[in-house]
Amino acid sequence: MSQTIEQIKSEFIEGMSSMSQFSGFPKGMGASFAVLYLSPNPLSLDDLVEHTGLTKGAISTNVRALARLGLVRSVSRLADRKDYYEAETDFYKAIRAILKERKNSEFDRAVSSVKSALAELEADSGSGDEAERLFLRKRLQALQSFFDAVDSLTSAVTRLEGLGLNTVQSVLKILK
Amino acid sequence: MSQTIEQIKSEFIEGMSSMSQFSGFPKGMGASFAVLYLSPNPLSLDDLVEHTGLTKGAISTNVRALARLGLVRSVSRLADRKDYYEAETDFYKAIRAILKERKNSEFDRAVSSVKSALAELEADSGSGDEAERLFLRKRLQALQSFFDAVDSLTSAVTRLEGLGLNTVQSVLKILK
DNA sequence: TACTACATTTAGTACGTACTAAACGTACAA
DNA sequence: TTGTACGTTTAGTACGTACTAAATGTAGTA
Numbered sequence: 001m002s003q004t005i006e007q008i009k010s011e012f013i014e015g016m017s018s019m020s021q022f023s024g025f026p027k028g029m030g031a032s033f034a035v036l037y038l039s040p041n042p043l044s045l046d047d048l049v050e051h052t053g054l055t056k057g058a059i060s061t062n063v064r065a066l067a068r069l070g071l072v073r074s075v076s077r078l079a080d081r082k083d084y085y086e087a088e089t090d091f092y093k094a095i096r097a098i099l100k101e102r103k104n105s106e107f108d109r110a111v112s113s114v115k116s117a118l119a120e121l122e123a124d125s126g127s128g129d130e131a132e133r134l135f136l137r138k139r140l141q142a143l144q145s146f147f148d149a150v151d152s153l154t155s156a157v158t159r160l161e162g163l164g165l166n167t168v169q170s171v172l173k174i175l176k
Numbered sequence: 177m178s179q180t181i182e183q184i185k186s187e188f189i190e191g192m193s194s195m196s197q198f199s200g201f202p203k204g205m206g207a208s209f210a211v212l213y214l215s216p217n218p219l220s221l222d223d224l225v226e227h228t229g230l231t232k233g234a235i236s237t238n239v240r241a242l243a244r245l246g247l248v249r250s251v252s253r254l255a256d257r258k259d260y261y262e263a264e265t266d267f268y269k270a271i272r273a274i275l276k277e278r279k280n281s282e283f284d285r286a287v288s289s290v291k292s293a294l295a296e297l298e299a300d301s302g303s304g305d306e307a308e309r310l311f312l313r314k315r316l317q318a319l320q321s322f323f324d325a326v327d328s329l330t331s332a333v334t335r336l337e338g339l340g341l342n343t344v345q346s347v348l349k350i351l352k
Numbered sequence: 353t354a355c356t357a358c359a360t361t362t363a364g365t366a367c368g369t370a371c372t373a374a375a376c377g378t379a380c381a382a
Numbered sequence: 383t384t385g386t387a388c389g390t391t392t393a394g395t396a397c398g399t400a401c402t403a404a405a406t407g408t409a410g411t412a
Contacts, residue, residue: 005304005312008293012316015293019286024200026370037319040311045389055372060390062370081380081388089315091322110195117184128181135216136181139265140188143213146267153347170350171329202400221359231402236360238400257358257410354412361406367399376391382384 009038013052028054028062033071033087042075042084070097100158111147114140185214189228204230204238209247209263218251218260246273276334287323290316 013034020030035051036043043051048059063085066072071094075084088094102108118140121133189210196206211227212219219227224235239261242248247270251260264270278284294316297309 004296004300005309008296008312011289012293015286015289018282022282022286028370037315038312040308056388057373057390057392058371064390083389089318091319106194106198110191110198113187113191117188120180120184124180132216133181136184136214139213142265143267149345167350169325171347204400232358233360233362233403234401240360259359356411357409359406359408362404363402364404365400365402367401368397370395370397372393372395374392374394376389378389379387381386 012038025065026062028052028058029065032059032062033066036072036085036087037089039086042077042086044082044084046082048085069101070094096158099154103155103158111151114144114147118144188214201241202238204228204234205241208235208238209242212248212261212263213265215262218253218262220258220260222258224261245277246270272334275330279331279334287327290320290323294320 013031016030016034016037017027018030020033021027031052031054032048035048039047045056045059045063048054048063049056052059054062063072067074067085071088072085073088075086077084118137121137121140189207192206192210192213193203194206196209197203207228207230208224211224215223221232221235221239224230224239225232228235230238239248243250243261247264248261249264251262253260294313297313297316
């Protein structure tokens, strides 16, 4: 195997590690995905250990996380006890999965807390400073409508089956 | 000032803190922004210290970070040495600023590393396993076109001056 | 000049978390 | 049954980072 190809590979793996870390995921997750993405055939945990330099335990948890996100699929081979994994190559599919995952996250809880705050504000409309109450209402409503827009966007994306380049391109036309 | 209004405020502050943390920013950044966002008038660092419970040092760095992202503006009052700050209320504007900021980040460096990997791959086309070289090219090209789509999207957004609800809504129509 | 009221920066600390090493569980094989 | 080849879980560690407390600017004021 050529020297430069190995170089290119390991640069890519490092790049995906940084990217993963930057996005809030473990570095090892990015590295594992990168290795799988550059492999023509499914790899075992031991293969990943070899190519990433991480421990089997770390690989195990990272790959499981990737699988939960839909970025990696497990492939079982008959008459082979090992689990093999391959990378998802349809990124739009993967993005949808990640967005879906995040729906139940801390982020969404915060968003819905704004909604409930507004509801409470309307509820006991008698007490407290009336001017401040009005101001708060306005601010919270503005924030909520922003959140709603973001929410509609992401949930629209997750609902899509056939999101692909053509969809993205028509969106780009509007933004142009 | 009513008890329940104070409650609503502090719940909101806590929610924004969690949200901030989840998005990869310090909790204190979210808290500072939340306090400013709920205040009818600009606040000093000492005001923020009082309302968040953090130290002045922490507040200082957090507010500066918020200002760099365009989520907060400093307001100087004549004949007053204190700096005052107010929250940006146009979130679409803020989003654009954040996206712009991220253009020079680790994320983008990783993206461009894919591009250069492809270039290198084409360059020394003589050496190494030909089948693997072809496979790598295909995979890297697929990844790059995905990154390009994302990149066009975000840079289109940052270029927009008048991005608002109407734009978002027409995008939503397509995704529908 | 020295003083005051700020903001910023720095040294140190506490905490979360991704990792390693090793114990454990589990299923197939002899 | 024991042995073996896996994957997973756990206890401990190392590291990054957001914070506190305190020192250090810095610009107005007497």
